[in-house]
Amino acid sequence: MAEVSDPNGRTWSVRRRWWPFPGVFDLTFDLVGVLVALPFLVLWPFWLATKWLGARWTLVVERDGTEVSREQIRGWRRSQERIAQVALEIAQGARSGRFVI
Template sequence: MKRVVDDDGWTWTIRRWWWRTLPWESGFATLDAVFFLIMLPFMLMWPLWLAAKWLGVSWTVQILREGEKVGRERVRGWRKSGERIAELAAEAEAGTLAQRLQLSDSQ
């Protein structure tokens, strides 16, 4: 994850998007058990998903400005996605990323 501030004072965050296994806990034991049973197959598949990501399946790179999602790109492979994150962070710091994404500078 890279976090940079451009010349206009905007904070940009560029990162890989990770799949989350359990989104929340409700506080009710029965409801949590139902959520667990629904999520169990996904939690069991997670190691296979992670192995596939390391072997070259595409990563989604999220582009956030001031915490708001403004774009995303699909990049194949861990190393290439890291290189693309660095490129996007450099563009954001130089002020050209907002122009390329056609974002207004009003706060």
């Protein structure tokens, strides 16, 4: 995960999405919540194994806690390089909405 400030002083984060099932942990943990979450917890190791075997990683770009964009990148190393590239673009002001002519 990379956290960067743009020229306007806003904080951005660029990270891989590790948990593929959004909203599962938003449940209250009563009996029904545990029964709904259990299959997802059982499937997660298999999902992670596919990532190491070449499945795509989802990169999430957030500005001040709000999601701005998502990208799909195949491979751990390529996703790491893309995170560094996006962080550099943000630091230089390319995504901040501030353009100097």
